[in-house]
Amino acid sequence: MADPAELAAMRRAISLAALGLGTTSPNPPVGCVILDRRGVVVGEGFHERKGEAHAEAHALAMAGDRARGGTAVVTLEPCNHFGRTPPCRKLLIEAGIARCVIAVIDPTSREEGGAARLRAAGIDVEVGVLADEAELVLGPWLRALRTGRPFVTWASLAEVDGGRSSLPDPLLAEVRASVDAVLAEDGQVFEGVRGGHGPGMVELDGLASGGSPADLLASLHQGGVRSAVLNYNETNATSFLAAGLVDQVLVYLPARSAGSGGLGFGPEEFIPARYELREVRKTNGFVVIRAERA
The missing domain is CATH 3.40.430.10 (Dihydrofolate Reductase, subunit A)
Structure with a gap:
């Protein structure tokens, strides 16, 4: 179960995600916070524009080596496909993240999804943390997917x-x-x-x-x-x-x-x-x- 530091980080990630509203479509607005082994915030980021680095990439770049053994807190499931940028699940695995806390599973996940790939790599994954709050930002994007x-x-x-x-x-x-x-x-x-x-x-x-x-x-x-x-x-x-x-x-x-x-x-x-x-x-x-x- 997510601890107080992870819950606080998720709310910060949700706030960061809102900075991408209106500029990421058709991609979702996503926020990410990296905690080190002690639960201290060492990196954060959000997806700014389609075709550019995703939230996880920005947060990991800020965290650097301090991400190893730490926790990634992200509002949407890390992506599992190669596009204009590499899969975020690959970046998290290579950075040595030990745990990943996710608010909402990505309904557009391809194959088995980023969460499954993270688990297969030995990373502890928790899903559904503050999902209702994350949908305050992700809601319009999710609704658009459902309605076309x-x-x-x-x-x-x-x-x-x-x-x-x-x-x-x-x-x-x-x-x-x-x-x-x-x-x-x-x-x-x-x-x-x-x-x-x-x-x-x-x-x-x-x-x-x-x-x-x-x-x-x-x-x-x-x-x-x-x-x-x-x-x-x-x-x-x-x-x-x-x-x-x-x-x-x-x-x-x-x-x-x-x-x-x-x-x-x-x-x-x-x-x-x-x-x-x-x-x-x-x-x-x-x-x-x-x-x-x-």
């Missing part, structure tokens, strides 16, 4: 009359910072994280939406997109909602002017049927609600 389309968030600005409009650029900048693509009301699709995704990512700029919502999302998924934001008003989002293609809604509720008593409307007005409230927070003069499809 990106994890979709409908983001909107609440209007006093009960309607919803698309987000203005300052608010959209916050939302797009952790997704692969943004679908705009004018039918265009563009990259979520500014600065691009690196080699192999689908070319999004100027891509017309066209076709049905399902066709568009399937096309984006095929091109490598695993998470997308609909920056739509209520009318334009209707077809996606009706088809069951929205995984969560994000609504910005403007605060009323000082002394007016708070919000001019309640969150319940903006949560669609079959969605459940998951988060309420305050940011820059807005109350933001997040609801997920039940």
Whole structure:
């Protein structure tokens, strides 16, 4: 069973993994922490971009010889295949890791998987450690694998009359910072994280939406997109909602002017049927609600 140092390291690895949101697709956002024999953190890293070093490689490079006899704590099962980078299970074995703590098994594992290969090499492997917490970051990627389309968030600005409009650029900048693509009301699709995704990512700029919502999302998924934001008003989002293609809604509720008593409307007005409230927070003069499809 994972000890307190390993649990703390896993939560740190989960936080590190979030730094890769929006830039790793179609690969998953993964974090890794290396503990030495005494349980002290000696290395850490996260997968930054597709085609570049994985989380384990970054963490092992930082740890150096201190990794020998230590523990690798990783949010997703180390990969077991050769691609643009060598298999992470091979790097861990060569580094002399004695134990590997894994949150989530990789559903895309090839052959017997990295965990099995690590065990075969004599490494103690524990799986399922803080898996629910790890899925706070891995969840959209895992959902995209199951559905064959990106994890979709409908983001909107609440209007006093009960309607919803698309987000203005300052608010959209916050939302797009952790997704692969943004679908705009004018039918265009563009990259979520500014600065691009690196080699192999689908070319999004100027891509017309066209076709049905399902066709568009399937096309984006095929091109490598695993998470997308609909920056739509209520009318334009209707077809996606009706088809069951929205995984969560994000609504910005403007605060009323000082002394007016708070919000001019309640969150319940903006949560669609079959969605459940998951988060309420305050940011820059807005109350933001997040609801997920039940």
